[in-house]
Amino acid sequence: MFRKRHIAASLARELLALQPLFIIFLFSLHHNTVQCQGRLSKHVSSEPPSPSRPSPPSSSGYKDDPKKIILSLVLGAVTGLVCSVFFALVVRCVVQYLNRTPILKGPVIFSPKIAPKTLQLALAKENHLLGSSPNGKYYKTVLDNGLTIAVKRLTPFGSSSPEAKKKSVKRQIQTELELLASLRHRNLMSLRAYVREPDGFSLVYDYVSTGSLADVLNRVWENELAFGWEVRLRIAVGVVKGLQYLHFTCAPQILLHYNLKPTNVMLDGDFEPRLADYGLAKLLPNLDRGTSLYTPPECFHNCSRYTDKSDIFSFGMILGVLLTGKDPTDPFFGEAASGGSLGGWLRHLQQAGDARDALDKSMLGEEGEEDEMLMAVRIAAACLSDMPADRPSSDELVHMLTQLHSF
Numbered sequence: 001m002f003r004k005r006h007i008a009a010s011l012a013r014e015l016l017a018l019q020p021l022f023i024i025f026l027f028s029l030h031h032n033t034v035q036c037q038g039r040l041s042k043h044v045s046s047e048p049p050s051p052s053r054p055s056p057p058s059s060s061g062y063k064d065d066p067k068k069i070i071l072s073l074v075l076g077a078v079t080g081l082v083c084s085v086f087f088a089l090v091v092r093c094v095v096q097y098l099n100r101t102p103i104l105k106g107p108v109i110f111s112p113k114i115a116p117k118t119l120q121l122a123l124a125k126e127n128h129l130l131g132s133s134p135n136g137k138y139y140k141t142v143l144d145n146g147l148t149i150a151v152k153r154l155t156p157f158g159s160s161s162p163e164a165k166k167k168s169v170k171r172q173i174q175t176e177l178e179l180l181a182s183l184r185h186r187n188l189m190s191l192r193a194y195v196r197e198p199d200g201f202s203l204v205y206d207y208v209s210t211g212s213l214a215d216v217l218n219r220v221w222e223n224e225l226a227f228g229w230e231v232r233l234r235i236a237v238g239v240v241k242g243l244q245y246l247h248f249t250c251a252p253q254i255l256l257h258y259n260l261k262p263t264n265v266m267l268d269g270d271f272e273p274r275l276a277d278y279g280l281a282k283l284l285p286n287l288d289r290g291t292s293l294y295t296p297p298e299c300f301h302n303c304s305r306y307t308d309k310s311d312i313f314s315f316g317m318i319l320g321v322l323l324t325g326k327d328p329t330d331p332f333f334g335e336a337a338s339g340g341s342l343g344g345w346l347r348h349l350q351q352a353g354d355a356r357d358a359l360d361k362s363m364l365g366e367e368g369e370e371d372e373m374l375m376a377v378r379i380a381a382a383c384l385s386d387m388p389a390d391r392p393s394s395d396e397l398v399h400m401l402t403q404l405h406s407f
């Protein structure tokens with residue numbers, strides 16, 4: 001609906017811009033035609049009258065020569081068209097310049113719980129570092145009203161970038177941030193505010209005390225936390241529902257995550273997952289994925305062919321980790337006998353009819369649950385297919401995973 005209105009508004013603007021073009025075209029056509037006719041008639045009348053040829057009955061003389069009339073019309077039309085196109089380009093540039101997004105100075109707030117002044121005070125304080133990557137740093141900070149927030153500091157352009165380029169990048173980022181802030185889904189972290197800074201942007205999210213799936217998995221691997229199948233399945237379903245929203249439902253345009261991995265899946269107190277850092281690829285044209293094992297094979301060298309199925313590969317890795325309880329960076333996966341990767345190992349065991357060997361022993365117990373886990377291994381192996389077309393879509397995955405209980 002929003003998209004249709006937006007298209008209609010821009011179409012109306014274009015037509016308004018084209019109205020003077022049409023008038024100029026007609027005026028120019030008329031003016032040039034008259035001029036050409038004038039010149040031709042002068043030319044004709046300046047010729048000495050031939051004794052053998054009777055003088056034309058018309059005073060102007062051009063009526064007798066249809067070729068010249070056509071030539072004058074064509075010349076008039078061509079110059080009229082060139083002038084009109086030039087004028088349209090000028091009008092278009094002026095309209096675009098007037099319509100460009102203004103660069104906002106203060107914080108832009110999307111939550112009633114955050115006041116601009118308190119946010120600015122909190123950001124100026126020394127804050128606790130939560131995470132860091134070449135793409136930016138996450139800080140935890142507490143506002144004067146007691147609200148704890150997580151702030152991602154992005155520096156999308158180097159200090160050496162020219163000021164004009166910085167301004168245009170800032171405008172693009174603001175437009176993207178407005179879009180991201182409009183998204184609402186139970187399984188997505190909502191953007192609560194953003195602040196423009198001299199060298200980048202600060203993005204404000206709710207602070208999630210349980211931390212990310214990566215934090216929780218570390219606690220499981222250090223035997224600080226027990227993690228049953230029911231909770232793992234809830235996390236998998238929530239992650240894929242978040243993806244389904246990005247890939248199929250969100251408006252005015254669909255989004256891809258581009259960087260799905262356990263550090264970008266936050267877990268609330270009930271282990272309900274919420275995807276973080278989605279859509280940042282558009283804010284960070286040089287998004288650094290490092291050498292993440294969650295990166296799909298089609299993106300190892302060049303990520304120009306990134307699609308929703310690329311996000312599905314990353315999801316397959318998360319599902320594989322939840323099922324096996326193994327860290328994909330484990331040297332075990334480097335050995336040829338284990339298939340060379342988590343996906344290779346799952347495929348190998350499944351083909352050999354030994355899929356049960358892949359499951360995390362700490363989850364095994366109830367027989368009914370084990371059948372669900374074995375079905376989930378097949379789903380994870382499909383998501384980890386090397387060919388994107390062989391991977392299921394997020395829409396199909398929501399149905400597959402939510403129906404596991406009926407197997």
Ligand SMILES: Nc1ncnc2c1ncn2[C@@H]1O[C@H](COP(=O)(O)OP(=O)(O)OP(=O)(O)O)[C@@H](O)[C@H]1O
Nearest residue numbers: 130131132133135138150206207208211212263277
């Ligand atoms: N909203 C939040 N609440 C609590 N902790 C958070 C929040 N957002 C991020 N974190 C913490 O920050 C960590 C992630 O930091 P960061 O995003 O810098 O790392 P990364 O995911 O490896 O980087 P990138 O996403 O740029 O590739 C999470 O594992 C978590 O511990």
